[in-house]
Amino acid sequence: MVSKADKAKMHELYIELVKLQREIIASGLKLLILLEGRDAAGKDGTVKRLIKHLSPRETRVVALNKPDSRETTEWYFQRYTEHLPAAGEFVIFNRSWYNRAGVEKVMGFCSDEQYHDFMQDVALFEEMLCNSDIMLIKYYLDISKKEQKKRLDDRRKDPLKQWKISPIDKKAQKHWDDYSEARDMMLDRTDFNFAPWYVVDSENKDAMHLELIQHLLSLLEYKDKNEVLLSGDLNLINPVRILDLKKDLYQ
Amino acid sequence: MVSKADKAKMHELYIELVKLQREIIASGLKLLILLEGRDAAGKDGTVKRLIKHLSPRETRVVALNKPDSRETTEWYFQRYTEHLPAAGEFVIFNRSWYNRAGVEKVMGFCSDEQYHDFMQDVALFEEMLCNSDIMLIKYYLDISKKEQKKRLDDRRKDPLKQWKISPIDKKAQKHWDDYSEARDMMLDRTDFNFAPWYVVDSENKDAMHLELIQHLLSLLEYKDKNEVLLSGDLNLINPVRILDLKKDLYQ
Amino acid sequence: MVSKADKAKMHELYIELVKLQREIIASGLKLLILLEGRDAAGKDGTVKRLIKHLSPRETRVVALNKPDSRETTEWYFQRYTEHLPAAGEFVIFNRSWYNRAGVEKVMGFCSDEQYHDFMQDVALFEEMLCNSDIMLIKYYLDISKKEQKKRLDDRRKDPLKQWKISPIDKKAQKHWDDYSEARDMMLDRTDFNFAPWYVVDSENKDAMHLELIQHLLSLLEYKDKNEVLLSGDLNLINPVRILDLKKDLYQ
């Protein structure tokens, strides 16, 4: 159960998100948020909260299907580029081009060469986006193996979540260590100065939603910002650079 | 406040919607729901409930912006056609081509000739869609003048609903009677055997949501249908043909 | 070989086409030309001449591939509608929705029901387009069985026309009579007052190109029209209604 205090805080954060969007529209800013994380890490729920009170016209959530046969032969980033934000747009990618560094690598959906090309090209690609004044913010939602198991089990039993079940998430537990390794490699090699990764401890969904939104707001400038609200400590979110990846902090 | 019984019923209805979607996907059906109604009649909230537990991949909500300069010269239905459902898709139009019979007519955004052409062509157009096995279901959400005023006033005060305010809804109350007349004309002339209108008394949002979803489910066939749940009386929804439009039942 | 006189006439006709396009752009007209006909009837060459001196920006040639798996489940006309002309546009469909009444019927690519639905819906669809001020002009290029054989044979030997060879045109001769029957049915049943068919005797390509362009220009109004040029007799083009389809005039 969400506490009254948390509900009140979320309400205040929603108001800040609305102010942020007003600023984005008024100043012609371009915001692009990438959400990555294992199956059941909480991406869908986070999207839901981020957009709950935003104007649908200037907000876009992009969750691409797997590429069709033509797309698999295109320049890898091509199918993503058409969804990039133009002026005034607030865009969230629920999974992104980092698929190649995660599920595609682990499940063998791309070749080693494609993986290595990606790890090289993604730096060039994101640098260009940032040069073009896109504010790119990357979150990795992290959960423990035990928590993932619990959520996937719950999902299977819940008649309202049947559509979420895919053949791939059946393998999430089995390939846990491979996913960990792929994640560490990704966070280590694609944490750019111009586009850093933030790792979000997502064991507790409600707490995580509050912190992620607070963190996002604190990164950006907008009119009438409620600095007091955003000044609270953040315990669940860390730039990847201060984490010791070697020690596999997030299991 | 929503009662516990209503919450429980909504939960049951959500499960039925999931079953319906499973049937749509499995049988390659094509479902198209049009939601019309005045500003603040409750369209957004209805959409939210309809899709809350559906698979995003096979569900689409279409809320088109006003046409751009090229689109205004196209065949009127052209910009809508690309969003029609293919096999397995559950599509909701939040406002639709009926804009021309409502806001465009009342606000003078189309010529008389365009209006008359539309009233003629819409029959041909919808007949073709139905011939092509699209299940087309049209709901008109109806509210009283007083309730609309209350909702628009609330909206203006709510910091989370600022984006909903448009110059047009400021005129909703002023042009109340014109909108009533346009609605009556529309319901009278576009209530086709192959695509009838259902008028939904929307004064009470929560009650309306329950009934609309129950009504929708009762119209369609799908596996493991919970007939008992759907057998309850519907008091808020009526086919337009049994209403006496002359008497302006819905103010 | 093309005679000097014919070359000179074609040059004059090109100038008229440019004037026509200028009128279309200036007056915001919408022109849609459908070219139908058997394999090797001369559609590609006709398109080439029509557009040779037109502004590419306001001219569009649409030659759709066969529908992909999603498209086959859509409303039949859907994939065509996005290519309809907006104001100022000169659009040519090289084959069109009439595929269903021709190759699809003959080769069994659609069901009988789909064929019958099409024959019914096409009247509604074209009526709507015409209501929406699209000038719709339909040409059927007709050739004899012998001439088709000659052209297909030439094509097979020409190293520059290899790409034109398809498995379907190998069956063009074999199914000659079926195509004749399908054509007669189509011309008979889809020759609408608002969108008549013109049958073009295409045995002689060069003569046909001259007449088709002259005929097209004579149908339309535009500034500085060269009436003298367009007043010559047309011997190769006839409205379908004056032909006696029963007698199978075009073999």
Add this chain to the structure above:
Amino acid sequence: MVSKADKAKMHELYIELVKLQREIIASGLKLLILLEGRDAAGKDGTVKRLIKHLSPRETRVVALNKPDSRETTEWYFQRYTEHLPAAGEFVIFNRSWYNRAGVEKVMGFCSDEQYHDFMQDVALFEEMLCNSDIMLIKYYLDISKKEQKKRLDDRRKDPLKQWKISPIDKKAQKHWDDYSEARDMMLDRTDFNFAPWYVVDSENKDAMHLELIQHLLSLLEYKDKNEVLLSGDLNLINPVRILDLKKDLYQ
């Protein structure tokens, strides 16, 4: 007038282009040709010859209009990316992203900052495309000031070329030196090892078409290549790196 020998040679080259396309389709290659050059340098005519006998289905000519208001705020390369070749495609850009280094810079359609960002980003962008196995070939068609004047004058008098006249080409002669400077800067700074520039002396159109096609074919591998035909000297085409840009060889 084109000599008989040149006509015969062009015919042979067309056959080679058809073989090349067959190889592209069979091997799933991706070919992207950029054509740049001043107004009236001969880009349209070159495109025409390149595609004359190719299969339209696997060939694409991309000539983008100026960006609309949304596009001007996007990532600069975004509107180009959707037209990049997938496997089996032969794509020609008639003008390209290099607009920013040419007409946009000279006519002041972009800011200095946008220009400098472009000059930096284009290296990253093209490197990525090449990493993704797109064969990128860049031609700059060069003409003298006198020849351009002659062609623009002819164009103005030719009733069939009216649509080619734009307010911008009226300034082509006036800004000749600015365009020269912009061209030199572009050729100097964007001649990458992975995507070099070839400068084509285009004073004589017919001669240039023959050489450009021969050059293109000689760069690529394909089955049944006619090495003898392609072994002739090329006098009009040079890699930019062997030209002494300082001396302004191409006026």
